[in-house]
Amino acid sequence: MASLRTADPALRNYFKKHCIPQVCEVLEPSSCGRTSSVGRSKREASRKISLSRSLDRRSPRELAWTPQTPASKALLCGVIINRPMDPLKYLEEMIMVIIENGLESLLWDMCIDPSLKPKIRRLSETYLEQLFGLDDQLVTPELMVKACTFYTGHLVKTHFCIWRDTAIPRVSEEDILAEKMKTAITYYNSSLQKSLFHQWYSYVKKQKEKIDGAVLGVQHILHYSKLKMILKKWKEQARKKYKKREHDLILKHELQLRKWRSQLKLKTTEETSEEEEEEESVSLERSLSEVSLAPDTSQCDISLLPERAVLQIFLYLSLRDVITCGQVNHSWMSMTQMNLLWNAIDFSTVKSVITDRYIVSTLQRWRLNVLHLNFRGCVLRPKTLKSVSHCKNLQELNVSDCPTLTDELMRHISEGCPGILYLNLSNTAITNRTLRLLPRYFHNLQSLSLAYCRKFTDKGLQYLNLGNGCHKLIYLDLSGCTQISVQGFKNIANSCSGIIHMTMNDMPTLTDNCVKALVEKCQCITSVVFIGSPHISDCAFNALSTCSLRKIRFEGNKRITDASFKFIEKNYPNISHIYMADCKGITDGTLTSLSPLKQLTVLNLANCIRIGDMGLKQFLDGPSSIKIRELNLSNCVHLSDVSLVKLSERCSNLNYLSLRNCEHLTDQGVEYIVNLFSLVSLDLSGTVISNEGLIALSRHKKLKELSLSDCCKITNVGIEAFCKSSMILEHLDVSYCPQLSDEIIKALAIYCISLTSLSIAGCPQFTDSAIELLSAKCHYLHILDISGCILLTDQILKDLQRGCKQLQILKMQYCRQISMEEAHRMASVVQQQEYSSDDPPPWFRYDWEGKPLPDNQSPTAPKDDADFTAEESLQGDAKEAVRLSLRQENQNI
Numbered sequence: 001m002a003s004l005r006t007a008d009p010a011l012r013n014y015f016k017k018h019c020i021p022q023v024c025e026v027l028e029p030s031s032c033g034r035t036s037s038v039g040r041s042k043r044e045a046s047r048k049i050s051l052s053r054s055l056d057r058r059s060p061r062e063l064a065w066t067p068q069t070p071a072s073k074a075l076l077c078g079v080i081i082n083r084p085m086d087p088l089k090y091l092e093e094m095i096m097v098i099i100e101n102g103l104e105s106l107l108w109d110m111c112i113d114p115s116l117k118p119k120i121r122r123l124s125e126t127y128l129e130q131l132f133g134l135d136d137q138l139v140t141p142e143l144m145v146k147a148c149t150f151y152t153g154h155l156v157k158t159h160f161c162i163w164r165d166t167a168i169p170r171v172s173e174e175d176i177l178a179e180k181m182k183t184a185i186t187y188y189n190s191s192l193q194k195s196l197f198h199q200w201y202s203y204v205k206k207q208k209e210k211i212d213g214a215v216l217g218v219q220h221i222l223h224y225s226k227l228k229m230i231l232k233k234w235k236e237q238a239r240k241k242y243k244k245r246e247h248d249l250i251l252k253h254e255l256q257l258r259k260w261r262s263q264l265k266l267k268t269t270e271e272t273s274e275e276e277e278e279e280e281s282v283s284l285e286r287s288l289s290e291v292s293l294a295p296d297t298s299q300c301d302i303s304l305l306p307e308r309a310v311l312q313i314f315l316y317l318s319l320r321d322v323i324t325c326g327q328v329n330h331s332w333m334s335m336t337q338m339n340l341l342w343n344a345i346d347f348s349t350v351k352s353v354i355t356d357r358y359i360v361s362t363l364q365r366w367r368l369n370v371l372h373l374n375f376r377g378c379v380l381r382p383k384t385l386k387s388v389s390h391c392k393n394l395q396e397l398n399v400s401d402c403p404t405l406t407d408e409l410m411r412h413i414s415e416g417c418p419g420i421l422y423l424n425l426s427n428t429a430i431t432n433r434t435l436r437l438l439p440r441y442f443h444n445l446q447s448l449s450l451a452y453c454r455k456f457t458d459k460g461l462q463y464l465n466l467g468n469g470c471h472k473l474i475y476l477d478l479s480g481c482t483q484i485s486v487q488g489f490k491n492i493a494n495s496c497s498g499i500i501h502m503t504m505n506d507m508p509t510l511t512d513n514c515v516k517a518l519v520e521k522c523q524c525i526t527s528v529v530f531i532g533s534p535h536i537s538d539c540a541f542n543a544l545s546t547c548s549l550r551k552i553r554f555e556g557n558k559r560i561t562d563a564s565f566k567f568i569e570k571n572y573p574n575i576s577h578i579y580m581a582d583c584k585g586i587t588d589g590t591l592t593s594l595s596p597l598k599q600l601t602v603l604n605l606a607n608c609i610r611i612g613d614m615g616l617k618q619f620l621d622g623p624s625s626i627k628i629r630e631l632n633l634s635n636c637v638h639l640s641d642v643s644l645v646k647l648s649e650r651c652s653n654l655n656y657l658s659l660r661n662c663e664h665l666t667d668q669g670v671e672y673i674v675n676l677f678s679l680v681s682l683d684l685s686g687t688v689i690s691n692e693g694l695i696a697l698s699r700h701k702k703l704k705e706l707s708l709s710d711c712c713k714i715t716n717v718g719i720e721a722f723c724k725s726s727m728i729l730e731h732l733d734v735s736y737c738p739q740l741s742d743e744i745i746k747a748l749a750i751y752c753i754s755l756t757s758l759s760i761a762g763c764p765q766f767t768d769s770a771i772e773l774l775s776a777k778c779h780y781l782h783i784l785d786i787s788g789c790i791l792l793t794d795q796i797l798k799d800l801q802r803g804c805k806q807l808q809i810l811k812m813q814y815c816r817q818i819s820m821e822e823a824h825r826m827a828s829v830v831q832q833q834e835y836s837s838d839d840p841p842p843w844f845r846y847d848w849e850g851k852p853l854p855d856n857q858s859p860t861a862p863k864d865d866a867d868f869t870a871e872e873s874l875q876g877d878a879k880e881a882v883r884l885s886l887r888q889e890n891q892n893i
Contacts, residue, residue: 011080018087020079070106071098078111246724253750253777260776264802303331310335320350344372348398349831351377356384363387372396376424385409389416396422400449407433414441426451426477432460439467439495446472451505452480458488464495471498479505479531489514493521500524505531515540519547527551527577538564545571553579553604562589569596576600581632582607588615595622606634606658613642625650634660634683641669648675655679660707661686667693674700685709685733691718698725705731709759716743723747730754735785736762738846745770749777759785761811762840764850771796775803782806787813788840790850794822801829808832814840816848 015021075094084090094111109117302310314322314336326336345362347354359380363370367390375385376398386409388397394417399405405428414420414437423442425434426449435456438445448470450456461484464470473496478484484507492499499522504510510533519525525547530536534557541564544552549572554560560583568575576599580586587610594600595618605611616639619625628651633639639662647654654676659665660683670693673682682703684693690713697703698721706722706729708714714737723729723744729752734740740763748755755778760766766789774781775796781804786792792815800807810826811834812818823835839848846852 348376398424400426435460447475449477461491551577561585565593591615591619600624604632612638630656644669648672658683681705683707694718707733741765742770757783761787775799
């Protein structure tokens, strides 16, 4: 019997389990031939079955065995096919069947169950060989057809070969060899020719490529030389045009300056020589004919313009200018009497010259047209303020800083003007009586400012809920109202639950509980301002998470940390303005938390000294860097040129950038700012920028505002180079740069005639001639700071009055040679003026003669006091700026 190596694994397991090989040893020829020995064979089998466990360790070779008789083969086939559960019992039964039927009727498949017998006819002698894979002669009709086909084909092939050998004569081997040699020679020659042809083709191709490369090189050189020649000519033409433009500007400047001086001389002559009127008129006509200062007024009659155009022109004028225009002639008087021109009246700009009588008459005449009134800082009589009640259609009233305003006057105003929407009562003496009037008469009030009003109490805020209440109020300013407690904020929340904009500046008594009490019911707040509230912490910031904040502003707070911004993306996904100036607890972690914000456009982190390059890089890698418009990083001393490189790559829409006092920035970093094409305002004060950085910055050509205060390495050359390419410059701050002189004013007068703001404070080398140039050319100047310019005299004030008609703010502190009389006279011309004739303070770094102070005399310990004094001098400006911003916000609302 064949080996069981290739048998079915299940069959092998069955053999091992039931010890079939041991059973087969029993089935020998003698056992099946004698019936009397059956009992003895069973006993031997039972004894041998006990050895079955030892078979598990036998190899397949040891399991090979061969049955010797047909009976044993029949029994073994039955066991293999049927696989009974008890093979011994099955063999006993089958042996009894064989004994009964006799060996003559023995068949090899008589022990197999009829249902398991194969259905096909087989010619093999035994079925056992087929089970073990040894019988592959399974004859079927298909196999017989294939066999016959193969045999027939083989027979045909054999006979065909014999016929071919007989019919075709044999060819000699020499002829065959000669034919093969001829074929080989032909093939060799053709292959040799092909090889030579390929070599020749490669050589020709390489030579052609070399020729083509040489031709391209010659063409490239020719094209390059042409471009170089064109570029050279273009540079020459551009240089000529630039020189011509510069020459024309200088010539125009000289002509205008000459006209200015001639006109100034003529006016001076008119004032000093009244007795020689005839001779003076003749000389005046001659001088006017020479300098062409007498235009034909008949050619530009403004009264011929449409009424709409005239209205737009007069709307740009202040109240003083409108009154002046009305005194020209009857035609101009009629133009100043248009109804729409008197919808908004601002008496604050003329508060020092206007009288109460004129205010009363004006309000009485235009009482039905007036919609906006501004009395900020006006000291008026009670009767004048009562006349406001005649303006029945009044919508906006600003009586801030009016010391004569009382509760009784507010009663008259509230009874006569119930349609007021915007009311500003900041810094007045109102009490709870006025607050009781607000919900009674002003049912549509939307904006209310009670800043620095300290005479009302928490009970007054409770009155806001009386009657119809102030439920339409969306803007509330409680800056400086330190008397308000937690209960007061609860009253506000109950009365004005629809507040959207909340301002609470200069409130050291403001705590987290106050904010929690406010936002408990005022969940519509989108803008909060907390400047000067040092006790606000992260708890208040988290409490505001119930509101959909879009604008938040903290300043001067040391308790706000990175924890406030940890979940800012989840709590405030739509926030667009973040002001966190002078918050010392903020680090790079805050910038990392702000990076996922998608709507952020304004970010102010001034004086956050713990911020560095790594935090700014993580912030700029987020989506907000693309939308950011304003970025203030003043006094972030750890920033370096690496941050500027990242800014130039990511902030393509940045308009305002402040890097004040970032000492690690260099000229190489400033060169990357040129790539910020949308930038219009830049602050580099207190940095180490030099002339190289300014020359590189001049390539930007779109900057309108530039601050270079306290930059000791810049000189006149750098400022001049920048001004030549920045003709749209509107604001320039070069204060505390004592090395600068009149040359920069000349450059400004020639190239930057659109200048509106200039600060040269702390520059002792400027003289009257510089201010004369400024007055002659820069007629749009609004703000001028000449504090510490010790060489300036009274003459500059006369020049400014004649040339800078639009000047509004003038600062001239520590100007010893400007007299008090001229300063008081100038105060009536401008809206705001600061003047003192004291010596320059030590932090100006020079004495009253302009000589630099020695290092040993520079204040070290008292420097803090000096800084404190400087901060005190700026407090007024800060408050004024806050009030102006409040007014703008009121208008926006």
